[in-house]
Structures are given as structure tokens and as C-alpha cells.
Amino acid sequence: MKVAICRKENFNAAHRLHNPDWSDEKNRTVFGKCNNPNYHGHNYELIVKVTGQPDAETGFVYDASQLKELIRENITKKFDHKNLNLDTDEFKKLNPTAENIAMVIWHILRSKIDPKLDLKIILYETERNFVEFPAN
Amino acid sequence: MKVAICRKENFNAAHRLHNPDWSDEKNRTVFGKCNNPNYHGHNYELIVKVTGQPDAETGFVYDASQLKELIRENITKKFDHKNLNLDTDEFKKLNPTAENIAMVIWHILRSKIDPKLDLKIILYETERNFVEFPAN
Amino acid sequence: MKVAICRKENFNAAHRLHNPDWSDEKNRTVFGKCNNPNYHGHNYELIVKVTGQPDAETGFVYDASQLKELIRENITKKFDHKNLNLDTDEFKKLNPTAENIAMVIWHILRSKIDPKLDLKIILYETERNFVEFPAN
Amino acid sequence: MKVAICRKENFNAAHRLHNPDWSDEKNRTVFGKCNNPNYHGHNYELIVKVTGQPDAETGFVYDASQLKELIRENITKKFDHKNLNLDTDEFKKLNPTAENIAMVIWHILRSKIDPKLDLKIILYETERNFVEFPAN
Amino acid sequence: MKVAICRKENFNAAHRLHNPDWSDEKNRTVFGKCNNPNYHGHNYELIVKVTGQPDAETGFVYDASQLKELIRENITKKFDHKNLNLDTDEFKKLNPTAENIAMVIWHILRSKIDPKLDLKIILYETERNFVEFPAN
Amino acid sequence: MKVAICRKENFNAAHRLHNPDWSDEKNRTVFGKCNNPNYHGHNYELIVKVTGQPDAETGFVYDASQLKELIRENITKKFDHKNLNLDTDEFKKLNPTAENIAMVIWHILRSKIDPKLDLKIILYETERNFVEFPAN
Numbered sequence: 001m002k003v004a005i006c007r008k009e010n011f012n013a014a015h016r017l018h019n020p021d022w023s024d025e026k027n028r029t030v031f032g033k034c035n036n037p038n039y040h041g042h043n044y045e046l047i048v049k050v051t052g053q054p055d056a057e058t059g060f061v062y063d064a065s066q067l068k069e070l071i072r073e074n075i076t077k078k079f080d081h082k083n084l085n086l087d088t089d090e091f092k093k094l095n096p097t098a099e100n101i102a103m104v105i106w107h108i109l110r111s112k113i114d115p116k117l118d119l120k121i122i123l124y125e126t127e128r129n130f131v132e133f134p135a136n
Numbered sequence: 137m138k139v140a141i142c143r144k145e146n147f148n149a150a151h152r153l154h155n156p157d158w159s160d161e162k163n164r165t166v167f168g169k170c171n172n173p174n175y176h177g178h179n180y181e182l183i184v185k186v187t188g189q190p191d192a193e194t195g196f197v198y199d200a201s202q203l204k205e206l207i208r209e210n211i212t213k214k215f216d217h218k219n220l221n222l223d224t225d226e227f228k229k230l231n232p233t234a235e236n237i238a239m240v241i242w243h244i245l246r247s248k249i250d251p252k253l254d255l256k257i258i259l260y261e262t263e264r265n266f267v268e269f270p271a272n
Numbered sequence: 273m274k275v276a277i278c279r280k281e282n283f284n285a286a287h288r289l290h291n292p293d294w295s296d297e298k299n300r301t302v303f304g305k306c307n308n309p310n311y312h313g314h315n316y317e318l319i320v321k322v323t324g325q326p327d328a329e330t331g332f333v334y335d336a337s338q339l340k341e342l343i344r345e346n347i348t349k350k351f352d353h354k355n356l357n358l359d360t361d362e363f364k365k366l367n368p369t370a371e372n373i374a375m376v377i378w379h380i381l382r383s384k385i386d387p388k389l390d391l392k393i394i395l396y397e398t399e400r401n402f403v404e405f406p407a408n
Numbered sequence: 409m410k411v412a413i414c415r416k417e418n419f420n421a422a423h424r425l426h427n428p429d430w431s432d433e434k435n436r437t438v439f440g441k442c443n444n445p446n447y448h449g450h451n452y453e454l455i456v457k458v459t460g461q462p463d464a465e466t467g468f469v470y471d472a473s474q475l476k477e478l479i480r481e482n483i484t485k486k487f488d489h490k491n492l493n494l495d496t497d498e499f500k501k502l503n504p505t506a507e508n509i510a511m512v513i514w515h516i517l518r519s520k521i522d523p524k525l526d527l528k529i530i531l532y533e534t535e536r537n538f539v540e541f542p543a544n
Numbered sequence: 545m546k547v548a549i550c551r552k553e554n555f556n557a558a559h560r561l562h563n564p565d566w567s568d569e570k571n572r573t574v575f576g577k578c579n580n581p582n583y584h585g586h587n588y589e590l591i592v593k594v595t596g597q598p599d600a601e602t603g604f605v606y607d608a609s610q611l612k613e614l615i616r617e618n619i620t621k622k623f624d625h626k627n628l629n630l631d632t633d634e635f636k637k638l639n640p641t642a643e644n645i646a647m648v649i650w651h652i653l654r655s656k657i658d659p660k661l662d663l664k665i666i667l668y669e670t671e672r673n674f675v676e677f678p679a680n
Numbered sequence: 681m682k683v684a685i686c687r688k689e690n691f692n693a694a695h696r697l698h699n700p701d702w703s704d705e706k707n708r709t710v711f712g713k714c715n716n717p718n719y720h721g722h723n724y725e726l727i728v729k730v731t732g733q734p735d736a737e738t739g740f741v742y743d744a745s746q747l748k749e750l751i752r753e754n755i756t757k758k759f760d761h762k763n764l765n766l767d768t769d770e771f772k773k774l775n776p777t778a779e780n781i782a783m784v785i786w787h788i789l790r791s792k793i794d795p796k797l798d799l800k801i802i803l804y805e806t807e808r809n810f811v812e813f814p815a816n
Contacts, residue, residue, distance in 0.1 A: 003643045004679030008672040012534065014422035014449040014491075019193060030194060032201060038491035041422040041449005043534050051679045057563060058574060059641035064673045065576060083422075083446035097195035099139045118679075126420065126451050128144040129200045135140030135187045135254075136272075136680075148398065150286035150313040150355075155601060166602060168609060174355035177286040177313005179398050219286075219310035233603035235547045262284065262315050264552040265608045271548035271595045271662075272680075275779045276815035280808040291465060302466060304473060323815045329699060330710060331777035336809045337712060369467035371411045390815075400416040401472045407412035407459045407526075408544075408816075427737060438738060440745060505739035507683045536688040537744045543684035543731045543798075544816075556806065558694035558721040558763075582763035585694040585721005587806050627694075627718035670692065670723050 002118075004051040005060070007067040011080035014041040015096040018085075039083060044101070045124035046075065048109060052117040062117065074108050098125040102133040138254075140187040141196070143203040147216035150177040151232040154221070175219060180237070181260035182211065184245060188253040198253065210244050234261040238269040274390075276323040277332070279339040283352035286313040287368040290357075311355060316373070317396035318347065320381060324389040334389065346380050370397040374405040410526075412459040413468070415475040419488035422449040423504040426493075447491060452509070453532035454483065456517060460525040470525065482516050506533040510541040546662075548595040549604070551611040555624035558585040559640040562629075583627060588645070589668035590619065592653060596661040606661065618652050642669040646677040682798075684731040685740070687747040691760035694721040695776040698765075719763060724781070725804035726755065728789060732797040742797065754788050778805040782813040 016039045017031040027035045034040070048071055050062045082088060084096040090104045102123040110119055124130040152175045153167040163171045170176070184207055186198045218224060220232040226240045238259040246255055260266040288311045289303040299307045306312070320343055322334045354360060356368040362376045374395040382391055396402040424447045425439040435443045442448070456479055458470045490496060492504040498512045510531040518527055532538040560583045561575040571579045578584070592615055594606045626632060628640040634648045646667040654663055668674040696719045697711040707715045714720070728751055730742045762768060764776040770784045782803040790799055804810040 001678035002680070003646065004676040005643065006674045006676070010534070012448050012450055014447040017195075021193075030199075033489035036489050036491070036495070038494040039422040039447055039449070040420050040489040040491065041447070041451075042420055043449075043451040049676075049679075054641070054643045054647075057565075059561075059639040059644045061643055061675075063574075064642075064669075068672075081441035081444050081448040083444070083448065086446040087444070095195040097190070098200075099141060099190045099197055100195045102139065103190075125200075126418070128204075130142045131197075132140040132142070132185075132187075134137035135185075136138070146398070148312050148314055150311040153603075157601075166607075169353035172353050172355070172359070174358040175286040175311055175313070176284050176353040176355065177311070177315075178284055179313075179315045217305035217308050217312040219308070219312065222310040223308070231603040233598070234608075235549065235598045235605055236603045238547065239598075261608075262282070264612075266550045267605075268548040268550070268593075268595075270545035271593075272546070273814035274816070275782065276812040277779065278810045278812070289467075293465075302471075321812075321815075323812075326777070326779045326783075329701075331697075331775040331780045333779055333811075335710075336778075336805075340808075367467040369462070370472075371413060371462045371469055372467045374411065375462075397472075400476075402414045403469075404412040404414070404457075404459075406409035407457075408410070425739075429737075438743075503739040505734070506744075507685065507734045507741055508739045510683065511734075533744075536748075538686045539741075540684040540686070540729075540731075542681035543729075544682070554806070556720050556722055558719040577761035580761050580763070580767070582766040583694040583719055583721070584692050584761040584763065585719070585723075586692055587721075587723040625713035625716050625720040627716070627720065630718040631716070670690070 002051050003054055003061050004049050005062050005064060005067065006047050006049045007064055007071060008045060008047050009068065009071045009076055010046065011044050011076050012041065013044060013079050013082050013084050014039040015084040015091070016040070017095055017097060019095060039085070042125050044079075046071065046105065047122040049120040049122065050113060050117050051120070070109070070112060074112060075105055098123055098129060098131040099133070102131045106133050138187050139190055139197050140185050141198050141200060141203065142183050142185045143200055143207060144181060144183050145204065145207045145212055146182065147180050147212050148177065149180060149215050149218050149220050150175040151220040151227070152176070153231055153233060155231060175221070178261050180215075182207065182241065183258040185256040185258065186249060186253050187256070206245065206248060210248060211241055234259055234265060234267040235269070238267045242269050274323050275326055275333050276321050277334050277336060277339065278319050278321045279336055279343060280317060280319050281340065281343045281348055282318065283316050283348050284313065285316060285351050285354050285356050286311040287356040287363070288312070289367055289369060291367060311357070314397050316351075318343065318377065319394040321392040321394065322385060322389050323392070342381065342384060346384060347377055370395055370401060370403040371405070374403045378405050410459050411462055411469050412457050413470050413472060413475065414455050414457045415472055415479060416453060416455050417476065417479045417484055418454065419452050419484050420449065421452060421487050421490050421492050422447040423492040423499070424448070425503055425505060427503060447493070450533050452487075454479065454513065455530040457528040457530065458521060458525050459528070470521075478517065478520060482520060483513055506531055506537060506539040507541070510539045514541050546595050547598055547605050548593050549606050549608060549611065550591050550593045551608055551615060552589060552591050553612065553615045553620055554590065555588050555620050556585065557588060557623050557626050557628050558583040559628040559635070560584070561639055561641060563639060583629070586669050588623070590615065590649065591666040593664040593666065594657060594661050595664070614653065614656060618656060619649055642667055642673060642675040643677070646675045650677050682731050683734055683741050684729050685742050685744060685747065686727050686729045687744055687751060688725060688727050689748065689751045689756055690726065691724050691756050692721065693724060693759050693762050693764050694719040695764040695771070696720070697775055697777060699775060719765070722805050724759075726751065726785065727802040729800040729802065730793060730797050731800070750789065750792060754792060755785055778803055778809060778811040779813070782811045786813050
């Protein structure tokens with residue numbers, strides 16, 4: 001049986017939902033107020049969950065301080081106080097829905113964490129809207 | 137790998153735990169203060185979790201605004217500011233425990249959501265008591 | 273300069289807003305869904321704030337364990353898992369709005385606490401609606 | 409002694425802190441990452457607190473449903489899913505710090521609420537940064 | 545399909561992360577400020593999740609009041625207001641990381657709960673660091 | 681009219697309530713489980729509230745980033761992951777009740793903040809017990 005260790009971090013960003021292959025009218029219809037041309041923003045709450053066997057000597061699956069630093073170095077520094085559509089390479093062509101942001105974060109962190117450990121991302125866009133990836 | 141999108145909504149309702157096949161004394165013993173004849177109440181917090189593949193054009197598994205409307209139309213309108221035992225058909229003969237309320241909500245919403253998508257209900261009766269259905 | 277010590281407790285109750293001097297129609301118009309004849313309910317969160325000088329020997333303004341017991345004995349026992357309109361003397365003739373519940377709690381506790389200490393009640397009816405008494 | 413009734417609402421907006429009378433360098437030094445030219449954003453949590461005497465017939469200082477509607481009509485509709493700097497008249501020339509946003513909201517609502525009632529605004533920019541106006 | 549019932553309880557404890565097989569220097573390097581010789585402490589939030597079929601007569605998977613008592617009798621009484629390293633048998637030789645505390649709690653409760661029911665522990669060491677056992 | 685800006689920070693510490701002028705028995709009677717000789721601990725949540733006039737050029741009463749740094753430099757560094765009774769000068773002879781900790785923090789920060797600005801400390805020992813200093 002495995003143990004999961006979770007770390008919560010935050011970033012504050014602007015974004016706009018928009019599909020460039022669609023007309024402005026279709027974008028407004030589908031994305032509603034999230035399509036506002038001048039962007040809007042969120043306090044994103046990010047939970048990174050790492051699952052595996054605790055190390056016999058430390059009792060840690062993953063040192064929470066190191067997990068904090070890994071997230072800050074690779075995710076927070078990139079997305080915090082940024083405009084996701086304009087300031088990041090990841091969302092230049094990818095619509096920054098909560099689902100897509102969670103998958104992008106997963107791919108960034110997956111390559112930095114031992115493959116023996118499982119990785120899941122939970123991302124709160126607001127207190128009432130949140131996503132999980134991967135979800136089983 | 138799938139993505140889950142979750143939406144949190146609320147409803148405030150009165151209820152009473154009671155098994156009509158039992159004596160009043162047995163009801164009091166088993167359900168304690170939750171058996172109070174004149175009812176008591178809760179601020180129920182409901183999380184609806186829908187799991188599937190994000191749509192390639194929108195980046196959504198399920199549009200959070202539509203999920204909000206689906207919940208409000210089918211669940212909140214039915215249960216909010218109601219007496220679950222007296223004002224709803226669902227709990228006329230079914231004991232309104234958190235477990236049963238979660239299963240009732242799941243059955244109502246299951247028929248409204250594409251069968252390709254998985255559905256899970258999380259229901260907080262209080263900050264300290266909550267249930268999940270289905271739980272794996 | 274004084275110090276305030278606050279203690280949070282909870283109770284779950286059913287209630288109905290209704291003015292017996294009004295017609296049913298006026299009650300429905302003014303109180304809306306809160307006038308539902310069969311009641312609805314809430315998880316009330318109660319904060320009791322006591323302000324004064326810390327005792328030189330204990331460093332306490334008021335022992336938090338004693339404040340917890342005072343609230344449980346005088347407030348929780350009376351209101352928890354009850355129908356405020358039917359099961360309590362206080363709201364037999366008084367409309368159980370959050371404002372009135374807070375004032376009733378204040379009067380009950382005021383007589384139990386040393387007059388040298390100031391007393392304030394904060395009562396959350398929901399996460400989004402709450403009251404304070406007295407408010408300066 | 410008066411009673412206060414509080415209502416919490418939310419809006420999600422983009423903003424940028426910037427003083428046009430300063431050089432870009434001074435703006436960066438003073439406002440740091442909050443000066444990002446392409447904006448960033450927040451989930452603002454707004455608490456509106458109205459203080460006065462409860463009405464003898466209703467038991468309300470201010471009907472919470474009406475307060476909700478007042479906030480949604482006058483504040484949420486104006487600021488939600490907007491870029492405060494670009495999409496609103498209020499912050500075309502006023503730096504949208506939390507302090508200034510709270511004062512702007514206070515002035516908008518003050519004219520809509522009976523002068524016999526006191527009004528206070530509490531605004532959370534993040535879970536860790538929040539402001540009150542007026543503060544005594 | 546099964547239902548899960550969850551109960552949240554709390555305990556406040558002191559602890560120190562330390563591996564007696566290591567030098568003081570290695571302990572300081574690996575455990576950082578958590579290795580402080582005079583201990584530090586946390587408000588632990590514990591969620592116990594029990595999964596199974598609801599009973600046909602009660603509608604309960606597990607009576608939440610009985611789950612509360614089970615946790616208080618077996619876990620809270622043992623760990624609350626204690627120094628985990630000095631005052632408990634469980635952590636005399638086992639490093640009290642969140643992972644290890646969750647596994648210890650799971651083993652204590654597992655023997656008290658019907659084997660037909662699944663058991664999971666979620667333990668918050670802080671609002672930002674938490675663990676799950678078992679994690680699938 | 682003034683504006684208040686609040687910043688929330690955290691520290692995790694061990695402590696023990698004890699009056700050395702009393703017998704062990706009296707200490708146990710008055711302080712109960714908080715008198716445990718081997719200490720227990722808490723996740724303290726600290727809110728620092730600074731009240732004054734916003735600066736005309738910045739729109740800040742106090743720059744929230746500078747307030748964060750001020751708290752971390754003067755409070756968190758001193759108390760986080762420490763035993764308040766053994767590791768700090770402030771509580772060598774002063775009982776570390778929440779009331780006393782709040783007053784100590786206020787005195788430390790008062791000397792670092794412009795006297796034109798008002799200062800208040802709110803300190804959560806647990807989610808249910810918290811104090812304010814000064815309280816009016």
C-alpha cells in the first residue's frame with residue numbers, strides 16, 4: 001500500500017478563454033464572460049500529489065520542503081502574476097482552461113519527479129470550480 | 137488519461153432521521169438528536185465531479201457554467217430551503233441520511249449527463265461529516 | 273489596551289421566517305423561500321468574543337476551555353438539532369432571523385459573564401450571510 | 409446597540425498596479441510583479457457590512473437577499489470577469505490597489521443605502537492580503 | 545457501487561523529525577527546521593474515510609456519531625496535547641512524519657472497524673502539507 | 681476615514697502553559713492538558729492589521745509585500761518551528777497563552793511601523809480559539 005504526500009501552492013494570473021479558429025461571436029457564445037478581450041483573472045490554488053513508498057530512513061515519500069521548491073521553481077515562477085495567454089509559451093496556442101492548465105502543469109512536473117512515484121494535479125480556478133488530472 | 141471537472145454548489149434544508157418501521161424509542165436510540173421530531177437543518181455543500189476527455193475545440197471536459205446550471209435546475213431548485221422529509225418526493229419513504237441524499241443526487245444527475253462521462257457526488261452535511269458516491 | 277478572546281462553536285437547526293401579524297401572501301413576498309411552511313435549516317457558526325484585561329497569573333482574559341463549556345451548556349444544548357420556531361421558548365414569538373438569534377444569544381451569555389468583560393456575538397447563518405451584535 | 413449584517417460576494421478580475429507619472433523602472437521597483445504590463449488577476453472576495461437597528465416587523469437590519477442583489481447589480485456586474493484598468497471607468501486613472509478598490513466600492517454602495525445605516529467594505533485580494541474601509 | 549462516509553477530527557501535538565542512526569549534522573541537513581531539538585508543533589486535521597454499503601435499515605455506512613467516538617477514544621485521546629516523540633509509544637522509535645502518523649492511525653483504527661469496510665486516512669499537518677494512506 | 685490593510689502569515693510552534701509560582705497540581709487544574717510537561721503544539725495563524733491613510737502616489741496604506749517581509753523577518757523567523765518556552769527569550773518567564781503571544785508580537789512590530797499608523801494583531805491558536813490585541 002502506498003502513501004500520498006500533497007503540497008498546496010498558489011499563483012495569481014490573468015487569462016482569457018478564446019479559440020482563434022472560431023468567429024468572435026461563437027467565442028462569446030461558448031465562453032461567455034470568460035472571453036472578455038481584455039482578460040480577467042484568478043487566484044489559482046494548486047495541489048501537487050505525489051504517491052509512493054515512504055523512504056525507510058526519512059519516513060518521507062517526498063520531502064515537503066523539496067516539493068515546495070520544485071513547484072515554486074517550475075510552476076509559480078512561470079505563471080504567478082502573469083497573463084497566461086500573452087506571457088507564457090505554454091498557452092500561446094493552447095486555450096487556458098483549468099483542464100488544460102492542470103495538464104500543462106502535470107507534464108512540466110512529471111519530468112522532474114522519479115517515475116516510480118505517481119503524480120496528480122488538483123487545480124482550483126475558484127473556490128467553486130476545480131479540476132483533477134489524471135482522474136481515474 | 138482523463139480529467140475531472142468539479143463544481144461546488146450549496147443548499148440549505150431541514151431534515152429528520154427516522155425509520156417508520158421502528159418504535160420511537162429505537163429511533164431515538166439509533167439516530168439520537170438527529171431524530172428530533174420537529175426536524176433540524178444543515179447547509180449542505182455539494183460537489184459534482186464529472187470525469188472524461190477534454191473537448192479538443194473548447195478545452196473543457198464539461199463547461200463549468202453549464203454544470204452550475206444543471207445542478208441549480210435539477211438539485212438546488214428541488215432541495216434548497218425545503219424540508220427533505222415533507223417537501224420532496226425522494227425522501228418521503230427514504231431516510232435522508234447524507235449517504236442516501238448523495239445517492240439520490242447521483243441518480244438525478246446521471247440521466248442528464250453523457251454516459252461517456254463518469255459522475256461522482258461529494259456531499260458535506262457539516263464541515264466535519266461528508267460522504268462520497270460512488271466511492272472506489 | 274484590552275485583549276479579546278474568541279471561541280467558535282456550531283449548532284445545526286431548522287427555522288422558518290414568518291410574521292404572524294401578516295397575511296401568508298405578505299410573508300411569502302417579504303421572506304421568500306425562507307418562509308417555507310415546513311422549515312429549512314442551517315449549520316450555524318457562532319463566535320463568542322470576550323474582551324478585557326488578561327489575568328496576571330494565568331495570562332488568560334477568559335479560559336478558552338471554560339468559554340467552550342459556557343457556550344455548550346447555555347447555547348448549543350438549547351439550539352443544536354432543534355427547530356428554533358417550535359422547540360425553543362426564545363423564538364416562539366420572535367422571528368428567528370440571524371439578527372434576532374445573535375441578540376438572543378448575547379442576552380443569554382451576558383448574564384453569565386463578569387460585567388467587567390465586554391461581549392460580542394458573531395453568527396454565520398451561511399458562509400455568505402453573517403451578523404454581529406453589538407456592532408459599533 | 410446596533411446589529412451588523414454582512415454579505416459575502418465574489419468577482420474575478422485582471423489588474424495591474426501602475427503610476428503613469430513614474431518611469432517604468434520606478435513602477436517596477438515599487439510595484440514589483442504587480443506591475444506586469446500584461447496584467448495578472450485575482451478572485452476578489454467582497455464582504456459588505458451594513459449596521460443599524462433591526463426592523464421591528466421583519467427582524468432584519470437589511471434583507472440579505474436584497475443586499476445580495478444590490479451588490480450583484482452595482483458591483484459584480486461592473487467588475488466581474490473584467491480588466492479593472494481597461495474595462496472600467498473607475499480605474500482608468502486610479503491605481504487599482506485593494507485599498508482603492510474597497511474605497512470605490514464603498515462610494516458606489518453608500519449612495520444606494522439609507523444614510524441611517526453604517527457601511528463598511530472588507531475586500532480580500534488573496535486569502536493572505538485584505539483591506540477594510542472605513543477602518544476605525 | 546459503494547458509499548464513503550468521512551469524519552474530520554483534530555489534535556494538537558508537538559513533534560521533532562530525527563533519525564537516531566544519523567549524525568546531528570545529517571539530521572539538520574535533511575530535516576531542516578523540523579529537526580529543532582526542543583520540538584515544534586502542529587494542529588493536525590484528521591479525516592477518517594470508511595467505505596462500504598449503506599445499511600438498509602439506517603441508511604448509514606457507518607454512524608457518524610460512532611465514528612466520532614471511535615476516533616476520539618483511540619486517536620485523539622492518545623495524541624492530543626502530547627509530544628509525539630516523548631509521550632507516545634508509537635513514535636518512540638518511529639520518525640513522526642505525516643506519512644508515518646497517517647499509517648500508525650490507519651493501523652490503530654483498522655482493527656476496530658469491520659473488515660468488510662475499506663479505511664483511508666487523510667492527515668493535514670498544515671493547511672499546505674497533507675498525506676493520504678492508503679493512496680491508490 | 682482610514683483604510684486598514686491586513687496580512688496573514690503562519691508559524692508552527694510548541695508550547696506549554698505553566699505558572700512556575702504554582703504547584704504542579706494547581707498548574708494541572710488550571711491549565712489542564714495545555715500543561716503537559718513535554719509540550720504540545722499549534723499551527724498559529726497571524727493576521728497583522730495596519731490602519732491609516734493610503735499614500736497618494738502608490739494607493740497603498742502599507743505595501744503588502746513589505747508587510748510580509750516585516751512579519752517574516754521579525755516574527756516568523758523568531759517563532760516558527762520553535763519551542764516558545766525553551767527557544768525564545770520572550771516566553772522564558774511569560775506564559776505563552778494566545779493573549780500573551782499576541783501582545784508580544786504587537787510590541788515587536790509596533791516599534792517597526794510608523795506611529796501614524798495603527799496596529800492590531802489577530803492570532804489564531806486553533807481554528808476555534810483566537811485573540812485580538814488591542815481590542816476596543
